[in-house]
Amino acid sequence: xxxxxxxxxxxxxxxxxxxxxxxxxxxxxxxxxxxxxxxxxxxxxxxxxxxxxxxxxxxxxxxxxxxxxxxxxxxxxxxxxxxxxxxxxxxxxxxxxxxxxxxxxxxxxxxxxxxxxxxxxxxxxxxxxxxxxxxxxxxxxxxxxxxxxxxxxxxxxxxxxxxxxxxxxxxxxxxxxxxxxxxxxxxxxxxxxxxxxxxxxxxxxxxxxxxxxxxxxxxxxxxxxxxxxxxxxxxxxxxxxxxxxxxxxxxxxxxxxxxxxxxxxxx
Amino acid sequence: xxxxxxxxxxxxxxxxxxxxxxxxxxxxxxxxxxxxxxxxxxxxxxxxxxxxxxxxxxxxxxxxxxxxxxxxxxxxxxxxxxxxxxxxxxxxxxxxxxxxxxxxxxxxxxxxxxxxxxxxxxxxxxxxxxxxxxxxxxxxxxxxxxxxxxxxxxxxxxxxxxxxxxxxxxxxxxxxxxxxxxxxxxxxxxxxxxxxxxxxxxxxxxxxxxxxxxxxxxxxxxxxxxxxxxxxxxxxxxxxxxxxxxxxxxxxxxxxxxxxxxxxxxxxxxxxxxxxxxxxxxxxxxxxxxxxxxxxxxxxxxxxxxxxxxxxxxxxxxxxxxxxxxxxxxxxxxxxxxxxxxxxxxxxxxxxxxxxxxxxxxxxxxxxxxxxxxxxxxxxxxxxxxxxxxxxxxxxxxxxxxxxxxxxxxxx
Numbered sequence: 144x145x146x147x148x149x150x151x152x153x154x155x156x157x158x159x160x161x162x163x164x165x166x167x168x169x170x171x172x173x174x175x176x177x178x179x180x181x182x183x184x185x186x187x188x189x190x191x192x193x194x195x196x197x198x199x200x201x202x203x204x205x206x207x208x209x210x211x212x213x214x215x216x217x218x219x220x221x222x223x224x225x226x227x228x229x230x231x232x233x234x235x236x237x238x239x240x241x242x243x244x245x246x247x248x249x250x251x252x253x254x255x256x257x258x259x260x261x262x263x264x265x266x267x268x269x270x271x272x273x274x275x276x277x278x279x280x281x282x283x284x285x286x287x288x289x290x291x292x293x294x295x296x297x298x299x300x301x302x303x304x305x306x307x308x309x310x311x312x313x314x315x316x317x318x319x320x321x322x323x324x325x326x327x328x329x330x331x332x333x334x335x336x337x338x339x340x341x342x343x344x345x346x347x348x349x350x351x352x353x354x355x356x357x358x359x360x361x362x363x364x365x366x367x368x369x370x371x372x373x374x375x376x377x378x379x380x381x382x383x384x385x386x387x388x389x390x391x392x393x394x395x396x397x398x399x400x401x402x403x404x405x406x407x408x409x410x
Numbered sequence: 411x412x413x414x415x416x417x418x419x420x421x422x423x424x425x426x427x428x429x430x431x432x433x434x435x436x437x438x439x440x441x442x443x444x445x446x447x448x449x450x451x452x453x454x455x456x457x458x459x460x461x462x463x464x465x466x467x468x469x470x471x472x473x474x475x476x477x478x479x480x481x482x483x484x485x486x487x488x489x490x491x492x493x494x495x496x497x498x499x500x501x502x503x504x505x506x507x508x509x510x511x512x513x514x515x516x517x518x519x520x521x522x523x524x525x526x527x528x529x530x531x532x533x534x535x536x537x538x539x540x541x542x543x544x545x546x547x548x549x550x551x552x553x554x555x556x557x558x559x560x561x562x563x564x565x566x567x568x569x570x571x572x573x574x575x576x577x578x579x580x581x582x583x584x585x586x587x588x589x590x591x592x593x594x595x596x597x598x599x600x601x602x603x604x605x606x607x608x609x610x611x612x613x614x615x616x617x618x619x620x621x622x623x624x625x626x627x628x629x630x631x632x633x634x635x636x637x638x639x640x641x642x643x644x645x646x647x648x649x650x651x652x653x654x655x656x657x658x659x660x661x662x663x664x665x666x667x668x669x670x671x672x673x674x675x676x677x678x679x680x681x682x683x684x685x686x687x688x689x690x691x692x693x694x695x696x697x698x699x700x701x702x703x704x705x706x707x708x709x710x711x712x713x714x715x716x717x718x719x720x721x722x723x724x725x726x727x728x729x730x731x732x733x734x735x736x737x738x739x740x741x742x743x744x745x746x747x748x749x750x751x752x753x754x755x756x757x758x759x760x761x762x763x764x765x766x767x768x769x770x771x772x773x774x775x776x777x778x779x780x781x782x783x784x785x786x787x788x789x790x791x792x793x794x795x796x797x798x799x800x801x802x803x804x805x806x807x808x809x810x811x812x813x814x815x816x817x818x819x820x821x822x
Contacts, residue, residue, distance in 0.1 A: 197716040198590065198702065200597040201437055207584060219714050240435050241701035245715030267435050267704075292439035294604065299441060317439055318602040 146189050146233045146261045146286055146309045150344045150366050153188055159361035159401045161186060162346055163394065164237060164370030166193035167226045168218025169209040169377065174386070178377055179230040181387045185394025191264060191368070192226045194218075194238040201239075201266055203321030209374045220246055224258040235286060235309070237264040243276070252279035262286025262309050270306035277306065290314050291337050293329045304341035310366060311337055315347045322352030322371050331363050357400030367401050369393075420668035420744060426618035428738035434617040436704045443604045448619040450524050455626065460519065467515050471548070474512075474630065476500045478638040483765035484778075485785060488758075494785035494792035497647065499635045499663060501799045502770065508800030509631060509659045510541035510612055516627035518545035521608040528552040528607045532596045534561055534589030534655070535726030535773060536568025537800055538612030543577035545610075553577035556595045558588040561725045567804050586719040589655075589729045593703050613656025614733035617704030621733050628662025631797060636666045639795055647795035649674045649784045653776040654747065655691065655727035657736045659799035664745060674746065677736060678780035680722035681749035691720035692749040693732040694740050702731035708740075723752040723808065726773040726800075748783075750776040756812055758782060759802070771800035772808060 153160035163182045167175050179190055195210035195218050202210070220242050227234040236255060243251045243263075255263065262285040268276060270289055280287040286309025291300050293316065304311060315330030316323070330347050337345045346366030351357055353372070360367045376393045380386030425432050434444065454460040468474035477500040485493040501509035514531075521529055529551050533539030539555040546553035555572055559581045562569050572579050585591035593616075600609040614624040632650075639647050650667055652660035654677035667673040682690035690696055693708040700709035702717060710718040710730035720730040739745035750758075759775035761782075762768050770778060774797070781796045788794065802809070810816050 197585070198594050200594040200703070201601065203598075211584075214716060239701075241709075241711075242715045244701055244706070245698075245711065267437055269434065269436065269438055269441060272433055272435060290438045292437065292441075294439055294442040296442065299438065303438065314437070314439060317604060319598045 146235060147344060149188050149233050150310055150346070154365060159364055160188040160346070160366040161357070161394070161398050161401050162189045162191060162366050162368040163187035163373055164191040164193055164368065165373050166195050166206065166210045166213055167222045168195055168213030168216055169374070170212060171216050172218060172222045172225065174383055176226050176229050177387055178373070178390045179226060181391040182373060182394045183230065183232040185391035186398025187232060187394050189366070190230045190232050190234040191237040191370070192223050192230065192234050194220050194223045194236060194242055196239040196242055199239065201319055203319040203371065205371050205374055205378070206320050209378060224254055224260070227255065227258045227260040233261045235262045235264050235288060236260060237266065240265060240268040248275045248279050252283045252285060256283035256285055260285065262288060264288040264312055266290055270302050273306065280308070288312050291333065293317060293333050297336070297340065300337055301340045304337070304343060307343060310344040310346050311341060312368065313337055313345050313347045313364070314349050316349050318349065320349060320371055323350035330360065334364050354396040354400035357397045358403040361401040367397070369397055421665060425622040428735045429741050431705070431707050431734035431737040432618060432621060433706050434704060435701045435706065436617045437601060439601050440604060444617060444619065446524060447520070450520055451619060451623050454520060454523060460523070464516055464519060468630070472505050472511050472515065473503060475634040476503050478635060478642060480642070481762070481766050484762055487761055487765050488782040489785045492790040494788040494790065494794055495643065496781050496785055497639060497642065497793065497795045498798045499631060499795060501631060501659065501797060502768070502774070502801035506537070506541050506544050507803065508537040508541065508771065509628060509662060510538040511544065512630060512662070513612060513624050513627040513658060514538065514541035514545040514610060517608065517610045518549050518551060521551060521610070522549060524608065526606055526608045528554070528603065529610045530554045530556065530596050530599050530607055531610045531612060532556050532589060532592040533612065534592070534728055535724065535771065536561070536565040536572065536804060537726060537771070539577070539579070540568050540571045540575070542610050542612070543572040543575035546577065547575045554599065555579050556582050556592040556599070558582045558586070558592050560587040561589065564808055565725055565804050566807065588725065590717065590720070597703065612658065614658040614661045614735060615656040615703060615705055615707070615731055621705065621735055624658050625661045625665060625735060628658050629665040631659065631662040632664060632666030635663055635795060639793070643793055646670055646673050647793040648788055649676055649792070650795045651676050651678060651777045651780040651784060652797040653678050653727060653773050653799060654694070654732060654736060655680065655729045655773065656731065657733040659797050661733060661735055663797040664739070668744065675739070675744065676780055676784060677745055677747040678776040679747055679749045680724055680727035680776060681751035682721035684751050685749050689721040690749060691722040691728050691730065693730060694736065694747040695749045697730070705734050707734045707737045708732050723756065723812070724772040724776065726771065727776065748780065750779040754779045759809065760813065768798070769802035770798055771802045772805045774799045
């Protein structure tokens with residue numbers, strides 16, 4: 144099933160979809176893939192498979208630590224295809240563009256499609272620079288997910304919408320990845336402004352970490368994107384088994400959150 | 411008749427692209443700020459009042475035009491019996507001690523114009539950090555400078571200077587703890603605080619419009635040097651040498667000569683232990699096509715596209731990428747890029763100290779080493795113009811250790 148179909152199905156169940164991020168290779172490739180499966184078991188609908196990069200300038204300290212460790216462990220972009228293949232849910236690769244550029248965008252798209260990937264989220268590839276990726280994605284039937292930000296003008300929102308397929312990623316606050324105490328009020332405005340220019344599902348990421356926050360975001364977005372909370376669960380665990388259990392528990396809490404949205408929204 | 415392309419001047423080329431290099435590989439969240447900056451600097455450069463203010467600060471604060479100094483004793487020691495003439499463009503005499511102030515003052519004025527109150531900067535050797543802290547103090551802006559922990563140790567003097575000037579210096583402990591990681595951290599700050607903050611990039615690198623804008627704020631070096639060389643020698647130089655990390659001083663002096671085909675332009679990258687050892691910072695000579703800090707250019711990277719740590723005795727050149735306009739000048743053959751290992755740079759450093767009474771920055775010593783090579787090649791009829799991009803006070807600690815100038819147990 145495609146990412147969009149999965150998000151639409153969640154919608155038909157009267158809830159938002161839960162989208163979970165984990166970098167491949169942390170703490171090792173096999174454990175990261177097992178953790179992705181645990182996320183799916185706990186209720187994650189769509190997976191974002193992160194590719195570790197040496198200069199993650201959009202990530203906060205937590206994900207930096209995880210991806211640095213993954214690189215020390217020898218993780219490569221090709222390990223992302225393994226994760227996509229084995230994750231057990233619709234999966235998109237999320238990556239800094241230079242890794243794809245180096246791999247070769249046509250070959251990357253072909254290998255991603257061959258692994259059964261749904262598409263790619265490109266946080267540092269704005270539509271203006273994405274002609275090559277768009278062509279490759281079209282050739283292989285892959286989703287191409289661009290980001291919108293609170294600083295995006297109406298014209299840029301429309302450009303991102305026109306350029307995307309699958310869903311749109313609303314980076315709900317200005318800053319890098321990491322959990323926040325409060326869900327930013329700008330998130331709701333951004334989703335509303337984005338929905339004015341597109342019928343694509345709009346999913347919200349950056350800063351969401353708890354079931355209550357997931358419920359709040361699910362009140363106005365089609366999908367809730369969570370990353371750092373999963374990474375933290377895996378990082379803080381004393382051993383592999385408890386790490387996988389912790390990741391699944393976080394997924395369960397968030398999955399319950401996205402199903403509580405209706406009652407939260409009503410209050 | 412020449413083809414149209416051959417007549418198109420190389421000077422005045424602006425981004426976002428320089429051939430296959432450049433562009434904007436950045437999060438959507440920063441697009442608005444880059445558009446705002448692009449518009450602000452284009453408007454400002456076309457406005458007599460803004461340019462008048464910049465020019466006034468150059469004359470009354472920075473100390474422009476900077477001198478040109480002939481270095482005959484250096485040339486003789488370096489070139490043997492039939493030395494070429496070597497001319498030094500003295501950016502080391504600028505206020506704060508390097509060319510970095512040209513760009514910092516210009517961008518600080520733009521920050522005011524955009525109504526922002528805070529500037530952030532990355533720094534390697536600390537020269538750009540000091541220049542930014544200085545411009546911020548002069549114009550009443552808050553300044554935060556990100557600096558790798560390793561660089562804070564090897565350029566401790568500049569850390570103190572920045573703090574005296576009222577800037578906050580934040581140590582960066584991620585990655586290789588040098589310039590590249592300082593730039594990562596500054597980008598993270600910018601995307602979080604973009605509303606009131608301008609990222610005052612010090613190199614001719616980063617996303618559009620930075621490579622173009624920084625070059626336009628630095629090209630005064632070449633404009634002056636071209637005029638001064640004509641006045642001093644009666645003709646243009648045969649070769650212009652400049653060191654290249656990200657490449658702001660080099661593009662600054664090269665630009666005025668781009669359409670003088672008889673003038674060879676030579677960029678000297680940091681060769682570290684030697685390009686063949688893999689421990690170097692020579693992105694053009696020893697890197698591959700990649701994306702770093704928002705621009706497509708030559709990058710030191712492994713087979714998977716992960717950035718490889720650079721190595722150089724010079725903190726200011728210790729960067730695994732290069733400005734996109736340099737990558738393009740290399741591609742079209744207009745400029746030549748060569749690497750200078752640490753040892754050869756330090757030899758040139760010591761020679762300039764002893765023969766001319768000028769202590770250069772170790773960065774600039776790479777350009778001096780290039781001038782020695784070029785001078786030997788050209789012989790007595792040749793003229794080599796060198797961008798002496800900075801002074802070496804900040805480097806006395808490194809030099810003392812390198813040459814063993816502090817006796818064991820001297821204690822103080």
